[in-house]
Amino acid sequence: MRVLKALLKHPSGRIGAAIIVLYLVxxxxxxxxxxxxxxxxxxxxxxxxxxxxxxWMGTDLLGRDTFSRLMLGIGQSLVVAFASVLGASVAGxxxxxxxxxxxxxxxxxxxxxxxxxxxxxxxxxxLLIIAIVGPGxxxxxxxxxxxxxxxxxxxxxxxxxxxxRRDFVDAARTFGSSQGYIxxxxxxxxxxxxxxxxxxxxxxxxxxxxxxxxxxxLGTQPPAPSLGLMxxxxxxxxxxxxxxxxxxxxxxxxxxxxxxxxxxxxRDILDPRTKARAA
Amino acid sequence: xxVPLLSVEGLKVGFGADPAANVVVKxxxxxxxxxxxxxxxxxxxxxxxxxxxxxxxxxxxxxxRIVGGRIGLVxxxxxLLDLTAADEKTLTGVRGRDIGMIFQEPMTSLNPVLTVxxxxxxxxFLSQGQRGETAAKAARQALDRVRIPDAARRLTQYPHxxxxxxxxxxxxxxxxxxxxxxxxxxEPTTALDVTVQAQIMALLAxxxxxxxxxxxxxxxxxxxxxxxxxxxxxxxQGEAVEQGTLEAVLDAPQHPYTRHLxxxxxxxxxxxxxxGDGKRxxxxxxxxxxxxxxxxxxxxxxxxxxxxxxxAVDGVGFDLVPxxxxxxxxxxxxxxxTTARxxxxxxxAQRGAIETHRTAGxxxxxxxxxxxxxxxxPRLDVAALLAEPAIAAGRRVDAALRERMKALLARVGLPExxxxxxxxxxxxxxxxxxxxARALMLNPDVVVLDEAVSxxxxxxxxxVLELLVDLQREFSLAYLFISxxxxxxxxIAHRVAVMYAGQIVEIGAAAAVLSQPRHPYxxxxxxxxxxxxxxxxxxxxxxxxxxxxxxxxGWEPPAAHWQEIGxxxxxxxxSPP
Numbered sequence: 001m002r003v004l005k006a007l008l009k010h011p012s013g014r015i016g017a018a019i020i021v022l023y024l025v026x027x028x029x030x031x032x033x034x035x036x037x038x039x040x041x042x043x044x045x046x047x048x049x050x051x052x053x054x055x056w057m058g059t060d061l062l063g064r065d066t067f068s069r070l071m072l073g074i075g076q077s078l079v080v081a082f083a084s085v086l087g088a089s090v091a092g093x094x095x096x097x098x099x100x101x102x103x104x105x106x107x108x109x110x111x112x113x114x115x116x117x118x119x120x121x122x123x124x125x126x127l128l129i130i131a132i133v134g135p136g137x138x139x140x141x142x143x144x145x146x147x148x149x150x151x152x153x154x155x156x157x158x159x160x161x162x163x164x165r166r167d168f169v170d171a172a173r174t175f176g177s178s179q180g181y182i183x184x185x186x187x188x189x190x191x192x193x194x195x196x197x198x199x200x201x202x203x204x205x206x207x208x209x210x211x212x213x214x215x216x217x218l219g220t221q222p223p224a225p226s227l228g229l230m231x232x233x234x235x236x237x238x239x240x241x242x243x244x245x246x247x248x249x250x251x252x253x254x255x256x257x258x259x260x261x262x263x264x265x266x267r268d269i270l271d272p273r274t275k276a277r278a279a
Numbered sequence: 280x281x282v283p284l285l286s287v288e289g290l291k292v293g294f295g296a297d298p299a300a301n302v303v304v305k306x307x308x309x310x311x312x313x314x315x316x317x318x319x320x321x322x323x324x325x326x327x328x329x330x331x332x333x334x335x336x337x338x339x340x341x342x343x344r345i346v347g348g349r350i351g352l353v354x355x356x357x358x359l360l361d362l363t364a365a366d367e368k369t370l371t372g373v374r375g376r377d378i379g380m381i382f383q384e385p386m387t388s389l390n391p392v393l394t395v396x397x398x399x400x401x402x403x404f405l406s407q408g409q410r411g412e413t414a415a416k417a418a419r420q421a422l423d424r425v426r427i428p429d430a431a432r433r434l435t436q437y438p439h440x441x442x443x444x445x446x447x448x449x450x451x452x453x454x455x456x457x458x459x460x461x462x463x464x465x466e467p468t469t470a471l472d473v474t475v476q477a478q479i480m481a482l483l484a485x486x487x488x489x490x491x492x493x494x495x496x497x498x499x500x501x502x503x504x505x506x507x508x509x510x511x512x513x514x515x516q517g518e519a520v521e522q523g524t525l526e527a528v529l530d531a532p533q534h535p536y537t538r539h540l541x542x543x544x545x546x547x548x549x550x551x552x553x554x555g556d557g558k559r560x561x562x563x564x565x566x567x568x569x570x571x572x573x574x575x576x577x578x579x580x581x582x583x584x585x586x587x588x589x590x591a592v593d594g595v596g597f598d599l600v601p602x603x604x605x606x607x608x609x610x611x612x613x614x615x616x617t618t619a620r621x622x623x624x625x626x627x628a629q630r631g632a633i634e635t636h637r638t639a640g641x642x643x644x645x646x647x648x649x650x651x652x653x654x655x656x657p658r659l660d661v662a663a664l665l666a667e668p669a670i671a672a673g674r675r676v677d678a679a680l681r682e683r684m685k686a687l688l689a690r691v692g693l694p695e696x697x698x699x700x701x702x703x704x705x706x707x708x709x710x711x712x713x714x715x716a717r718a719l720m721l722n723p724d725v726v727v728l729d730e731a732v733s734x735x736x737x738x739x740x741x742x743v744l745e746l747l748v749d750l751q752r753e754f755s756l757a758y759l760f761i762s763x764x765x766x767x768x769x770x771i772a773h774r775v776a777v778m779y780a781g782q783i784v785e786i787g788a789a790a791a792v793l794s795q796p797r798h799p800y801x802x803x804x805x806x807x808x809x810x811x812x813x814x815x816x817x818x819x820x821x822x823x824x825x826x827x828x829x830x831x832x833g834w835e836p837p838a839a840h841w842q843e844i845g846x847x848x849x850x851x852x853x854s855p856p
Contacts, residue, residue, distance in 0.1 A: 167654035177671040189658040
């Protein structure tokens with residue numbers, strides 16, 4: 001609650017939060033079918049109409065309303081982004097925590113594995129995974145989750161290593177507290193702040209990666225609308241119907257901006273060193 | 280009438296966006312003649328450091344503003360400079376040239392990636408423009424002046440290769456490079472061991488005589504100033520409540536706060552203030568017995584044979600009976616904390632028996648750590664902090680447990696509404712009470728107090744000690760009290776064990792050990808304790824190096840031979856007959 005209030009006071013955090021809320025509303029309405037037009041139905045008469053009072057963002061080659069399709073596309077992208085980041089943060093936190101807690105050989109093995117994953121460019125690694133398993137929504141969720149897991153493992157391991165040596169962890173050991181209790185209450189609870197920031201930033205990357213995979217035809221499969229697919233469809237019609245490229249492109253950009261602004265604001269708010277200045 | 284070297288009149292210093300509204304030094308005035316030493320004494324937050332930092336205007340870099348008063352300094356050429364009005368360019372010339380400064384923490388005030396020699400030479404270059412061979416020679420002489428043996432070799436070393444005392448000597452050498460007319464020492468010995476502290480104090484006193492430098496010595500320890508100061512200024516909450524000559528302030532304090540400081544600070548009295556209660560009788564069986572405890576940390580692996588190891592604890596043995604306090608004293612690195620941690624299983628002992636005789640269930644030994652800020656999880660409220668030992672023991676958090684929490688909170692003197700609050704909402708003393716309450720949640724037999732009052736201000740320290748004594752009587756607790764502070768040990772211990780280089784060298788009844796120390800190390804330790812009645816005392820400079828605790832693999836210490844001095848007092852013989 002306190003963090004939310006501070007976020008709304010933060011100049012760029014306010015903008016970021018507004019964008020995220022806007023996207024969530026659009027996705028929600030799209031999921032309920034409350035779009036201006038039927039996003040999947042084709043109207044051959046209204047092919048490639050430029051933006052007008054009826055079609056706010058124009059129509060595509062098959063006469064489908066771009067605005068309605070964007071609403072559904074945002075929903076699709078957000079689902080993939082949230083699901084994959086959830087997976088990556090949970091898996092990454094577990095790996096990072098255990099590497100820090102056990103140390104020694106476990107730490108070396110787990111961290112070298114994450115190094116290997118980090119050595120690949122994100123999109124290339126996702127492509128590799130999809131090439132093995134085959135395209136689809138679930139595959140892209142899994143692929144993006146795997147790609148971003150090492151980043152979470154790194155983010156958790158560093159602070160966990162220093163928390164592990166703090167006196168309150170020693171105190172917990174003298175009480176005979178279980179490992180599970182120490183890991184969750186003493187380590188994880190103190191990692192909420194860096195994890196929150198990282199989750200927000202990762203959502204931005206995940207949004208972009210999802211769009212990229214769909215653009216390449218490896219993410220969401222047609223006829224389901226998705227931001228990446230809409231961009232891919234527009235590329236041959238760039239000169240005749242620039243709105244087909246403009247609006248999905250702007251939507252992707254704005255979404256990433258929203259998550260990045262929120263992430264930066266959260267970092268300012270949750271960092272104890274900047275907390276004093278904000279207060 | 281001659282003009283004093285430094286005259287401070289009505290100094291006011293404020294902090295924050297509106298310095299005039301947030302004043303922490305509220306009109307302090309004093310004068311300091313050439314070659315005089317002024318000690319500024321006060322607890323943390325009294326404004327003593329801010330006052331001193333205002334003189335060389337370093338306070339500007341900490342967000343402070345001088346909002347009133349004037350500071351007059353007579354410079355080397357005889358001109359009088361008002362430091363409150365001086366511009367930054369003039370101040371850069373004053374700092375280091377007219378005013379030298381020594382800080383509390385010698386490790387952080389030296390640059391870790393430059394050799395000691397390079398840093399001293401830089402000080403000579405900046406103050407006197409010397410470079411090359413001249414500066415190197417001056418640096419060597421400077422180290423000789425602060426009595427660092429083997430100066431030529433030390434110059435090529437890096438700060439981490441020197442001990443804390445050596446580093447502080449290097450800092451003093453740098454501060455003296457420009458022959459400053461005024462030296463400001465801000466708690467220069469607080470981070471050091473007591474025997475090292477005595478050495479640094481002796482050095483400062485000698486240098487003062489040699490160079491005629493005036494000195495401002497800031498400390499929280501009024502007992503420390505007796506050996507060095509000419510005049511004393513006592514500060515409380517930003518105001519100078521009393522000032523006068525050393526004798527006047529110490530022997531006839533006028534202000535109630537000065538009297539409070541003199542009484543609140545436990546002064547070491549050589550075994551005359553030990554507790555009279557809880558005398559040990561043979562009838563009571565020990566609750567914990569430790570025998571031949573050995574803790575080693577491997578440092579260098581060898582291809583064949585066992586690894587070299589740091590012998591942190593080597594063959595330590597003692598026992599504790601209910602209601603008794605055994606104090607372990609010694610300097611940093613003597614193994615006293617490692618002994619405690621081994622007792623609680625926080626480090627693994629290579630050898631030795633730790634026997635506890637407990638009738639009830641649960642863990643018989645609990646611990647209170649030194650730093651009450653680090654030993655409480657900042658993200659848990661008090662209820663969760665206190666519940667942890669019970670949860671660890673497999674108990675449910677129910678109404679009975681909450682009742683016990685409330686009772687214990689009241690017992691240690693914390694408000695009952697503390698349960699939903701977080702650690703950062705409490706002061707240091709309150710947090711330490713919280714740690715004590717947490718340690719008592721499951722009725723332990725023994726509480727290990729590892730420097731548990733060292734981080735607290737003197738008056739807070741006094742009250743926590745009283746609480747500890749009350750709790751001990753009430754619950755028949757045995758304390759293992761680990762401390763470097765002999766005066767505190769004298770007040771709380773029934774028995775004292777002196778540790779040196781991983782071994783107990785002397786153990787026995789507190790009165791006997793503290794009044795008639797037999798082991799040479801115990802004697803050195805006790806002689807180094809600052810005391811109010813040791814005026815202008817000259818400590819002999821002693822540069823005995825501390826023995827290395829790193830031993831080759833498989834090394835075993837020679838068997839200990841003990842000499843019985845009295846009924847409960849034995850000392851280890853260094854050269855067996």
